[in-house]
Amino acid sequence: GENVEQHPxxxxxxxxxxxVIKCTYSDSASNYFPWYKQELGKGPQLIIDIRSNVGExxxxxxxxxxxxxxxxxxLHITETQxxxxxxYFCAASILTGGGNKLTFGTGTQLKxxx
Amino acid sequence: xxxxxxxxxxKVTEKGKYVELRCDxxxxxTALYWYRQSLGQGPEFLIYFQGTGAAxxxxxxxxxxxxxxxxxxxxxxxxxxxxxxxSAVYLCASSLTTGASGYTFGSGTRLTVV
Numbered sequence: 475g476e477n478v479e480q481h482p483x484x485x486x487x488x489x490x491x492x493x494v495i496k497c498t499y500s501d502s503a504s505n506y507f508p509w510y511k512q513e514l515g516k517g518p519q520l521i522i523d524i525r526s527n528v529g530e531x532x533x534x535x536x537x538x539x540x541x542x543x544x545x546x547x548x549l550h551i552t553e554t555q556x557x558x559x560x561x562y563f564c565a566a567s568i569l570t571g572g573g574n575k576l577t578f579g580t581g582t583q584l585k586x587x588x
Numbered sequence: 589x590x591x592x593x594x595x596x597x598x599k600v601t602e603k604g605k606y607v608e609l610r611c612d613x614x615x616x617x618t619a620l621y622w623y624r625q626s627l628g629q630g631p632e633f634l635i636y637f638q639g640t641g642a643a644x645x646x647x648x649x650x651x652x653x654x655x656x657x658x659x660x661x662x663x664x665x666x667x668x669x670x671x672x673x674x675s676a677v678y679l680c681a682s683s684l685t686t687g688a689s690g691y692t693f694g695s696g697t698r699l700t701v702v
Contacts, residue, residue: 508690517694519693525689575636578632581628581630
């Protein structure tokens with residue numbers, strides 16, 4: 475089955491700096507790669523996703539890149555703000571129209587310091 | 589409702605007891621997913637429903653775990669003979685269709701087996 479590895483496990487940045495979180499996956503058939511943000515006591519919230527036919531996607535301060543050859547994808551957050559502090563999870567799945575079973579990474583605790 | 593609702597938010601039970609965890613998905617969402625999240629880990633897939641039927645239950649750890657969705661809306665995750673290792677946050681998510689990529693998570697039920 476799919477295995478997703480995520481690094482780093484913790485990341486501390488100064489407000490206004492950029493943050494990068496990296497993930498690798500094992501199943502070359504995976505074609506959908508979402509990123510979730512989880513705040514304490516809440517469920518994960520989808521912040522951005524990318525499909526395998528696209529190499530990069532951007533939404534305001536957040537961008538995701540995908541390298542299918544290397545089976546590697548990354549989340550980039552620019553101009554970080556204190557409210558960006560949370561745990562971020564990457565995930566991968568094979569979208570077939572018959573359900574979307576996600577395999578998650580182990581998470582990155584991002585702390586944005588003032 | 590506006591989001592996915594899970595009840596109770598917290599449940600403490602004694603080892604060996606039976607528990608039921610409830611999920612109310614977003615109205616009209618046909619796909620419903622259950623995940624389990626242990627401390628410091630990403631969510632792990634348990635089961636998903638298309639309408640009333642369990643389309644994929646490959647993530648259920650053993651036959652003590654069972655889930656139903658009799659009317660295609662509310663779902664109940666049932667755990668028999670609970671063990672301390674079952675302690676985790678149980679997350680429910682729903683999406684408009686089974687082929688939809690992103691889905692919405694509830695805040696979870698924190699189960700503690702003592």
